[in-house]
Amino acid sequence: MSTQYKTxxxxxxxxxxxxxxxxxxxKALWFVREKRDISAHSIPEWEELREIASQVKAHSLSHLNKYLEQFEENAKANGVHVHWAKDxxxxxxxxxxxxxKHKVKNVVKSKSMLTEECGLNPFLNDRGIExxxxxxxxxxxxxxxxxxxxxxxxxxHKKKEEVGELFHEHLNxxxxxxxxxxxxxxxxxxLREKFLxxxxxxxxxxxxxAETGGFVVCTNEGNVDMGANLAPVHIACMGIEKLIPKVEHLGVFLRLLARSATGQAITTYSSHFHRPAExxxxxxxxxxxxxxxxxxxxxxxxxxxCIRCGACMNTCPIYRRSGGHSYTYTIPGPIGAILSPGKDLKKHSSLPFASTLCGSCSDVCPVKIDIHTQLYKWRQLVMKETNYEKSKQVGMKFAGKAMGSPSLFNLMGKVGNIFLxxxxxxIYNGLNAWGIDRELPVPTETFDDWFKKNEKKNDK
Structure with missing residues (x-):
């Protein structure tokens, strides 16, 4: 598999x-972000839709036990087999x-970040199932x-030339x-052969x-319909947070999802499943x-x-310039950086720091998750509860004292100018993390000098 980095x-x-x-x-991800903006701005009620979706989610999560039981009851009444997994x-x-049970040897699977999270593919491969x-x-x-x-x-992250080489090797x-x-x-x-x-x-x-016991899967390729309608057994894997109370709420989420993800008005296929085919x-x-x-x-x-739209990734300057494989969790980007510490704070301790805290992720989130605020709060917990980079912890404490003392701050600035x-x-030795990959030019004047000079100009 792709390299798993420690940080x-x-x-x-x-x-x-x-x-x-x-x-x-x-550039590719910013292009998707711009498509999202154009699509969102074409709807006058966009912010109202975001607020409704946020409220519906808040209500669903606050009454999750009730709606899960309702969903199970209605799904079973429709002839669906319902299973519960704690982990x-x-x-x-x-x-x-x-x-x-069905002696299955060949499985076709649609996109599912939950099954990635659970490591389902290698688990089944190890047991002789393709x-x-x-x-x-x-x-x-x-x-x-x-x-x-x-x-x-x-x-x-792959160019078409790389895909061409891959297909030459595997698809001839x-x-x-x-x-x-x-x-x-x-x-x-x-893939047609695999489906058949x-x-x-x-x-x-x-x-x-919850009220119908049904579920929806959104795609642009129709692969869900091909797989589910041709195979004799269909297994849908779902995180319990995907539940919403009523059918009338679906329209809100479907309008938000596609526009936030790719800038489309709606996904090409929105497949509804309620009961098994005969x-x-x-x-x-x-x-x-x-x-x-x-x-x-x-x-x-x-x-x-989270509705897994990826909008926070498309806008994040850190994700766009570091790639998804640099993250230590299945779900990359800002949303992954606030989900992962809850799974393993020590293992994913670097992710809350993979952010400028600019707030763009929160601004584009269709369900109004306060992502950058949560990133900041996870940073506090990382520093408090782990041994995350002791040198950084000491440095931050010193920086806090310096910034709280004008005289000490000015002294540090003068000393820094001498070193420059x-x-x-x-200056660019192995201890200077900022200078490992590139050198920064020496500024012609300090900010303090610039400010004093321009302050005098404005006074005139």
Whole structure:
């Protein structure tokens, strides 16, 4: 699989070794952000929709036990098999037991960040079951033996030439071919065979409705419909936070999701499932895996509002310039940085610091998650409860005292100016983390001198 870095800084440094990749990755994601803005601004009631969605989520999460029981009751009445999983291990065992019961050897799977979170693919592969991801981007990273680098655009980090080489190796396409249309057709032919021979289909869930017991899966490729309608067994894997109370709420979330994710008015396919087709089985696995624990954290429970649109990633200057694989958690970007510490504070301690705290992520979030505020609060907990970079902890304490004392702050500035005039080899040594990858020019004047000079001009 793709390299698992110990810290975000380590992964970001590796990603930035290729400046060209950084540039086009940054531009590609900003283009998606601009499409989102155009689409959102075309709806006068956009902010009202965000507020409604935020309130519906807050209500759902506050009454989650009630709506989960209602959903289970209605789903069972529709002929759906409902399963409960407390964690990733239990989720994987449940899915495997269903597949084992039906002697399944070939599975087609649509995009599902929950199954990525639970490590389902390798779990099933180790037990002799072939799992083929049928979303084109997911299939690309699967063939490359990598994790998705984005929750909506899983192969955004790869150029078409790299995809061409990958398809030549695995799908026998022409060597050197990189035309997107040609490669897409090759993938379609390859996946059609997988669909026709599948014994079961596994999908994610975008939204589940308590009052009907049904659920919705949104795609742009139709792979969910192909898999679920051709295979005799359909297993839907769902985090318990995906639940909303009523059908009337769906319209709000569907309008927000597509526009926030890709700038589309709506996804090409919004597939609704309520009951199994005749002669087939439909299962849904309701997964906790730390969600109720996060729900109990007052400062962080709003993170469960997330509808996995990826808008926070597309706007984040850190994510755009460091890539999704630099993050130590399944879900990268700002939203991953506030979900991951709740899973393992020590392991993911670097992620809350992978942010400028500019607030752009919170501004574009369709369900109004206060992402940058939560990042700041996680930083406080990291510093308090872990041994995160002792040198940084000491440095921050000293910086706090210096900034609280004008005389000490000015003294530090004067000392710093003296050092700046020293030999570059002395300044940019191994202890200077800011200067490891590049040198900064010596300023012509200090900010204090500039301010005093311009203050006098303004007084005149």
């Amino acid at each position: 975000h800084q380590e992964g970001a440094k590796e990603f930035n070794k290729n400046p060209d990749r950084v540039t086009w990755h940054d 990733a291990a239990e989720h994987n065992q449940i899915v495997h037991s269903i597949l084992e 799992v083929v991801d049928t979303d084109l981007g997911e299939r690309i990273v699967q063939l490359a033996n990598e994790h998705p680098s984005h929750i909506v655009l899983p192969a955004i 396409t022409e060597k050197g071919a990189s035309d997107p249309t040609y490669l897409t057709r090759a993938a379609r032919t390859h 021979n599948a014994d079961a289909a596994i999908t994610g869930v975008n939204f589940a409705v 002669g087939k089985e439909l299962h849904i696995v309701l997964v906790d895996n730390g969600r109720t624990e996060q729900l109990g954290r007052e400062d962080f429970r709003k993170s469960l509002n 005039k020293g030999p570059r080899a002395f």
